[in-house]
Amino acid sequence: MTQHLAAPAAPTTETRTDWWRDAVIYQVYPRSFADGNGDGMGDLEGIRSRLPYLRDLGVDAVWLSPFYASPQADAGYDVADYRAIDPMFGSLLDADAVIRDAHELGLRIIVDLVPNHSSDRHDWFRRALSEGPGSPLRERYHFRPGKGADGELPPNDWESIFGGPAWTRVPDGEWYLHLFAPEQPDFNWEHPAVQDEFRSILRFWLDMGVDGFRVDVAHGLVKQAGLPDIGRHDQLKLLGNDTMPFFDQDGVHEIYRSWRQVLEEYAGNELGPGGPSSEGRRRETGGRILVAEAWTPTVERAAQYVRPDEMHQAFNFQYLGTSWDAAELREVIDVSLAAMGPVGAPATWVLSNHDVTRHATRLANPPGLGTQLRTPGDRELGLRRARAATLLMLALPGSAYLYQGEELGLPDVTDLPDEVRQDPSFLRAAGQDGFRDGCRVPIPWTTEGSSYGFGTGGSWLPQPEGWGELSVQAQTGDPGSTLELYRSALAVRRAEAGLGAGGTVEWLDAPDGVLAFAREGFVCTVNTTAETVRIPAPGRVLLGSEEAEVSDGTVHLPADTTVWWAV
Numbered sequence: 001m002t003q004h005l006a007a008p009a010a011p012t013t014e015t016r017t018d019w020w021r022d023a024v025i026y027q028v029y030p031r032s033f034a035d036g037n038g039d040g041m042g043d044l045e046g047i048r049s050r051l052p053y054l055r056d057l058g059v060d061a062v063w064l065s066p067f068y069a070s071p072q073a074d075a076g077y078d079v080a081d082y083r084a085i086d087p088m089f090g091s092l093l094d095a096d097a098v099i100r101d102a103h104e105l106g107l108r109i110i111v112d113l114v115p116n117h118s119s120d121r122h123d124w125f126r127r128a129l130s131e132g133p134g135s136p137l138r139e140r141y142h143f144r145p146g147k148g149a150d151g152e153l154p155p156n157d158w159e160s161i162f163g164g165p166a167w168t169r170v171p172d173g174e175w176y177l178h179l180f181a182p183e184q185p186d187f188n189w190e191h192p193a194v195q196d197e198f199r200s201i202l203r204f205w206l207d208m209g210v211d212g213f214r215v216d217v218a219h220g221l222v223k224q225a226g227l228p229d230i231g232r233h234d235q236l237k238l239l240g241n242d243t244m245p246f247f248d249q250d251g252v253h254e255i256y257r258s259w260r261q262v263l264e265e266y267a268g269n270e271l272g273p274g275g276p277s278s279e280g281r282r283r284e285t286g287g288r289i290l291v292a293e294a295w296t297p298t299v300e301r302a303a304q305y306v307r308p309d310e311m312h313q314a315f316n317f318q319y320l321g322t323s324w325d326a327a328e329l330r331e332v333i334d335v336s337l338a339a340m341g342p343v344g345a346p347a348t349w350v351l352s353n354h355d356v357t358r359h360a361t362r363l364a365n366p367p368g369l370g371t372q373l374r375t376p377g378d379r380e381l382g383l384r385r386a387r388a389a390t391l392l393m394l395a396l397p398g399s400a401y402l403y404q405g406e407e408l409g410l411p412d413v414t415d416l417p418d419e420v421r422q423d424p425s426f427l428r429a430a431g432q433d434g435f436r437d438g439c440r441v442p443i444p445w446t447t448e449g450s451s452y453g454f455g456t457g458g459s460w461l462p463q464p465e466g467w468g469e470l471s472v473q474a475q476t477g478d479p480g481s482t483l484e485l486y487r488s489a490l491a492v493r494r495a496e497a498g499l500g501a502g503g504t505v506e507w508l509d510a511p512d513g514v515l516a517f518a519r520e521g522f523v524c525t526v527n528t529t530a531e532t533v534r535i536p537a538p539g540r541v542l543l544g545s546e547e548a549e550v551s552d553g554t555v556h557l558p559a560d561t562t563v564w565w566a567v
């Protein structure tokens, strides 16, 4: 039996404003990408110097995790000034240079926007604290009196995502809400000043020339009226599966509709040498995008964020969390495409980011252990599966996200000693042991040298011995390397019309544990089992995550291998 699935509407001609429908977007975590000034911390100058590498890798856009002025209580996701660069990363001039250079090289830039909470050092919050109860600035956050005879109990039973209560008491007796660390007070999005401020921040960065925003905790801005108790004390386990009074409230959509209108005021950026074209061609509006980081109970709920008048894309965390299992993968692919089709948004696919164990390590471990692992597992198996998983992801209709270093097949550094760990979900949590530092270790660029070419002054998280063997330098030109596999895959993806934004996924007959699907002129076969399987060769091999032997019209598809075919 074959099955046809409608994929999101394909634009008949690919216009510049539609670039995001099938874009491959590369996440740069600025602290850990490249260090331009030798202080052990990555920065904008480092990023700028490595843009040609990203162009040659073949990605379409770069998403930069936060680089704003911040006390770094949560690695920059605690913003003190949304219009300034943290000196640790550089200056606004450096940001301008990164945006300009990227555009010249044909790359788009997406910046991270953190609207759910500010830093506790944000000017509004400092004034709210110093002015005391009754200060109008307190209305821009969630300040409340406590419960109990002396207000000694938090206003409700909500728990922070990082563990412990979601409320902190200030010396004058009031409490404030923080869904994350105490240094990240939540904004009150009912307040018009908060709404105005963020529209203004959007314009600031759009004027700087960015091509879009990745919206942090996009599902969290609106809280259920009255801030009702949840009545349970295992709330972390409910996240992403259950309806919570602080997540995915219907009111968030109005905010994104108003943001979309701001974006629509702007023309898309022209890419290429020389910057904006001087031909006076009328440039269409559109082409600047909003991407939701929205943890929702279902993909259908995620689809609501990408209705035609809201955001453009939403991360597909259901896909990220799926085990290396053919039936489960097929199910999540079907469900994702089916959910996005009706709203006309592209599906997105992601395997790694700065909050979860890299997929080379996740797939090296038994399934079901979650996304913050402390065990290296079987590294060889993990890498083999990761390569196969990546080729599967890049064959699907829609847009794909890569996390820096996955193109090197980097594993998580699972044995970081406690004294170097910096993740606030480890440092501050009551009883929680968050481990996001393992995927944040700086990238190896060269086989030798201080911090393997990351910089000249060490690295803020220690790199393991032997990291240089995984470096860009070590892998470049080695046809069996993961870096060359990514380069080839992205080149083929660009060249094959069938791998564009639209089209269908047509499932083909395949043995248990094997996925086979066709797109126009193209077939992808994936063996998720531990044994070689023999199936009819659907065409000519374009690329494989491993060598696959083809003879007499039969392919011997090795264990944990994906092969792309031209038909």
Ligand code: GLC
Pocket: 074, 077, 078, 114, 180, 216, 217, 293, 354, 355
């Ligand atoms: C998002 C970010 C994560 C951060 C959190 C709070 O989930 O990806 O790194 O800690 O928001 O801003």
